[in-house]
Amino acid sequence: MPEALTSDTAPVLTDASLADAPMIEEEARGGALVKRHRLSTRLWHWINAAALLVMLMSGLMIFNAHPRLYWGHFGANPDPAWLEIGTRGSSGYLRIGQAELPTTGVLGAWKAPDGSLQRRAFPHWATIPSSYNLADARLWHLAFAWLLAVGLLIYMLVSLLNRHFQRDLRIRSAELRPAHLWQDIRDHARLRFPTGAAALRYNILQKLSYAGVIFGLLPLVIFTGLTMSPGMDAAWPWLTDLFGGRQSARSLHFIATVLLVLFFVVHVVMVLLAGPVNEVRSIVTGWFRVPEERR
Numbered sequence: 001m002p003e004a005l006t007s008d009t010a011p012v013l014t015d016a017s018l019a020d021a022p023m024i025e026e027e028a029r030g031g032a033l034v035k036r037h038r039l040s041t042r043l044w045h046w047i048n049a050a051a052l053l054v055m056l057m058s059g060l061m062i063f064n065a066h067p068r069l070y071w072g073h074f075g076a077n078p079d080p081a082w083l084e085i086g087t088r089g090s091s092g093y094l095r096i097g098q099a100e101l102p103t104t105g106v107l108g109a110w111k112a113p114d115g116s117l118q119r120r121a122f123p124h125w126a127t128i129p130s131s132y133n134l135a136d137a138r139l140w141h142l143a144f145a146w147l148l149a150v151g152l153l154i155y156m157l158v159s160l161l162n163r164h165f166q167r168d169l170r171i172r173s174a175e176l177r178p179a180h181l182w183q184d185i186r187d188h189a190r191l192r193f194p195t196g197a198a199a200l201r202y203n204i205l206q207k208l209s210y211a212g213v214i215f216g217l218l219p220l221v222i223f224t225g226l227t228m229s230p231g232m233d234a235a236w237p238w239l240t241d242l243f244g245g246r247q248s249a250r251s252l253h254f255i256a257t258v259l260l261v262l263f264f265v266v267h268v269v270m271v272l273l274a275g276p277v278n279e280v281r282s283i284v285t286g287w288f289r290v291p292e293e294r295r
Contacts, residue, residue, distance in 0.1 A: 029196060029290065036200065036288035038162065044155040045283055051148040052264075054140060056257065057128040060121075061137035067108075067121035069254055073245030082251070085121035092119075149222050156214070168202055169211055175204040193274050196293040213263055217256050224253035 037045075068081035075081065084095045085107050092108020094101045105111070110123045124130040128140050159165045174180065184205050187193075194203065202210070226232045227239050227249035243249040271279045275291070282288035 029293065031292060032290045034200065034288055034290060035286050036282045037286045038164065039286070040155065040158045040162070041164065042283055042286060044151055047147065047151050048155075051144045051151065052260065054128060054144045055148060056261065057126060058137045058140035058144070059257065061127035061129065061132070062134065062141060063254070064120045064122055064127065064132065065134045069251045070247040071244070071251060072247050073240075075247040075250075083254075087119040090117055145222070145225055148218070152214075152218055152222070169207050169214075171204065171207050171211070175207070180204065191273055193291070195291040197290070199291050200288075209263060209266075213260070217260050217263070220256045221253060221260070224249040224256065228253065 067085040068075065068077070069083040070079055070081050081095075082097060085103070086093055086095070087108045090104070090109055092103045092106070092110065094103045094107055103109075106123070107121055109117060109119055112118050112124060118124070120132065127137070129136050156165075181204060184203050187203075188205060193199070194201075223239065224243060226236075227243050228246055233240050233246065240246055240249065243252060278289050278291075
């Protein structure tokens with residue numbers, strides 16, 4: 001344990017303390033230094049962040065090859081799309097259903113570093129590779145998809161064995177009471193973050209969002225991605241039927257990705273508002289300084 005992170009007045013709670021969550025809640029007080037995140041959680045957090053970033057950027061390049069989304073088994077240019085990023089002349093647009101927004105300079109039509117007008121859905125700075133290359137984008141996407149899937153499976157198994165899910169993410173019936181949910185929403189809106197021992201526990205909004213990502217969005221991204229693979233389509237045709245067709249799977253894959261990006265944005269904003277040094281240190285080293293109680 002780094003001596004620079006300790007003090008004579010702030011107690012240090014170690015991994016042995018973490019085995020007993022009630023003891024932490026009783027003993028931890030403002031200024032205490034505790035081991036908040038296990039190594040498995042920290043490793044998965046950063047591996048997952050890197051994998052999702054590369055998959056997002058390579059996925060946007062893949063989307064550039066056909067920037068339209070459909071429902072059902074089939075989809076091509078003459079078919080009605082529920083979402084389209086396109087170009088008319090030198091103007092770009094985003095169409096969702098019947099609603100259309102001008103997006104010139106950002107989506108559909110944008111300028112490359114050399115000043116030339118490019119007519120593709122997403123700009124060079126948002127894609128891997130930055131210049132149009134569908135084959136390379138698919139290689140990047142597939143390689144990091146395996147990292148994401150295997151990492152998620154290992155994390156789930158480890159979290160079951162060390163009881164991380166049961167201890168930290170289990171949602172109790174009392175937490176789902178409307179009054180409790182509303183109070184948590186109000187506290188977040190007023191930026192009233194928990195202090196003292198309460199800062200060591202996930203609140204109900206965190207539990208719902210983390211559980212939704214781990215057990216919902218990430219598996220949905222993985223299985224819809226498998227559904228779009230011709231090889232998996234041949235081996236497991238039931239998977240295609242499960243999602244209502246390859247084009248429906250592609251649409252769900254895109255929607256789940258957008259929701260993951262929104263989760264990431266909110267997550268980063270909350271970290272910045274709650275105290276970036278303390279929060280980032282806890283997910284890098286595991287050590288977290290308990291915020292002082294309100295007086």
